[in-house]
Amino acid sequence: MMFVPLLAAFVFVACEKEATDQPVTGTQQAAAAKPDPVMVRVNGGEIRESEFEAAMESIPAQMRSALSSPSGRKVLAEELVRMKVLELEGEKMGLEKDPEIASRLAMARGNILANAALEKLATTENMTPEQIYEKSKSQFETVKARQIVIPVAGGQATVANALPPAQAKAKADAIVAQLRGGADFGGIAKKESADPNSAEKGGELGELTRGMLPPDIAKQVFSLPVNQISAPIESRLGYHIFQVTEKTVKSFDEVRTYIEQQGDKIKAEQIIEDLRLKAQVEFVPEFFPAAGVPTAQPQPQPQ
Numbered sequence: 001m002m003f004v005p006l007l008a009a010f011v012f013v014a015c016e017k018e019a020t021d022q023p024v025t026g027t028q029q030a031a032a033a034k035p036d037p038v039m040v041r042v043n044g045g046e047i048r049e050s051e052f053e054a055a056m057e058s059i060p061a062q063m064r065s066a067l068s069s070p071s072g073r074k075v076l077a078e079e080l081v082r083m084k085v086l087e088l089e090g091e092k093m094g095l096e097k098d099p100e101i102a103s104r105l106a107m108a109r110g111n112i113l114a115n116a117a118l119e120k121l122a123t124t125e126n127m128t129p130e131q132i133y134e135k136s137k138s139q140f141e142t143v144k145a146r147q148i149v150i151p152v153a154g155g156q157a158t159v160a161n162a163l164p165p166a167q168a169k170a171k172a173d174a175i176v177a178q179l180r181g182g183a184d185f186g187g188i189a190k191k192e193s194a195d196p197n198s199a200e201k202g203g204e205l206g207e208l209t210r211g212m213l214p215p216d217i218a219k220q221v222f223s224l225p226v227n228q229i230s231a232p233i234e235s236r237l238g239y240h241i242f243q244v245t246e247k248t249v250k251s252f253d254e255v256r257t258y259i260e261q262q263g264d265k266i267k268a269e270q271i272i273e274d275l276r277l278k279a280q281v282e283f284v285p286e287f288f289p290a291a292g293v294p295t296a297q298p299q300p301q302p303q
Contacts, residue, residue, distance in 0.1 A: 040077055042084045047077070055080060121271050122264065129259045133252045136270045138222075139210065140255050144246040145221055146185060146203035148175060151194040152238040161194070162238070172232035172239035179229045185243055194238065203243075 040047040055076060056064060067076050095101050127135070150172045151162035163171060175192065179185055186202025193199040210218045217233060217240070224230055224244045232239040252259075259266060 040081060040084075042081055043088050045084050045088050047080050047084055052077065052080060118268055118271060122268050125267070127263075127267060129256060129263060130252060132259055132263050132266055132270075133255065136266050137249060139266065139269065140250040141222065142207050142209055142248050142250070143222060143244045144207050145205050145242055145244045146189065147195060147198060147205060147243075148185070148189045148193040148203055148241040149195040149199075149237060150175070150192065150232070150239045150241075168238050169232065169234075172241060176229055176232060176241055179241070179243070185229075 036048045036050045038046045039049050039052050052073075056067065059067065059076075066072055090096070096105065133140070150168050152165050152168045153162040154165075162168070171192075175188060178188065186204075189199055189203030193203055195203070198205055208221070210222060212218075213221060214235075217235070220230060220233055221242050221244060224242060226244055226247055228243070230240075230242040232241055234240075
């Protein structure tokens with residue numbers, strides 16, 4: 001395996017992290033609007049000031065201070081030269097045409113554009129904490145719910161009584177009919193549910209927020225009227241039957257401190273959610289045979 005100096009390896013990681021995790025910074029946006037001089041020429045390639053500054057910003061603060069001196073900047077520039085010669089060599093080898101490399105490049109580009117769009121959308125709308133709360137009130141909604149899980153053989157369920165898909169669906173439909181006819185939810189959950197965490201408690205899941213459920217399941221659970229029995233909801237484990245027993249929305253006073261601390265994050269999440277709700281999305285059945293439901297069971301922690 002080729003030895004890569006520690007700083008060079010770090011710069012590779014830092015630049016990749018910037019491409020995938022970090023929003024485009026104000027410095028980078030400003031750089032796009034001003035002259036971007038060439039700082040180093042390498043085998044016909046160029047390292048521009050914006051590229052250098054982006055690499056500098058991606059480095060942790062304690063390391064960045066050590067590289068801010070003239071000699072430190074030269075060290076960083078040398079590492080960028082090492083990266084550039086490898087980049088140019090990769091171009092000579094035609095690696096960007098490799099399907100795997102091309103997909104990774106496309107993903108990096110998509111992440112950069114997505115983060116830039118999010119930052120721009122978030123900064124164009126100034127909102128008070130009260131306004132953030134009103135616009136994002138659904139994020140502070142909680143429900144108390146219970147569920148019954150009928151496992152499907154061949155899915156992710158590992159229980160011995162998992163049924164073939166058609167039989168599992170028929171059983172779930174029959175249980176829904178019983179529950180809607182007045183049967184005891186807790187009793188059936190204890191007898192029939194394959195969820196080991198909730199079955200013995202009569203299917204009780206406790207208090208849930210949207211972030212504690214997979215998005216598709218959360219959408220259906222949080223739209224249920226109180227005490228109504230859901231239709232069977234398919235997942236990779238099987239079929240889930242939900243009942244919401246209580247709905248509450250935390251008041252502004254209860255979440256004021258959180259909003260004041262996390263207002264930008266909340267606003268960003270709401271922007272993404274608004275765009276997602278307006279989007280036309282099709283999950284191709286060939287790749288998502290279970291109707292695109294990403295998982296089956298409420299998670300113990302927010303995703």
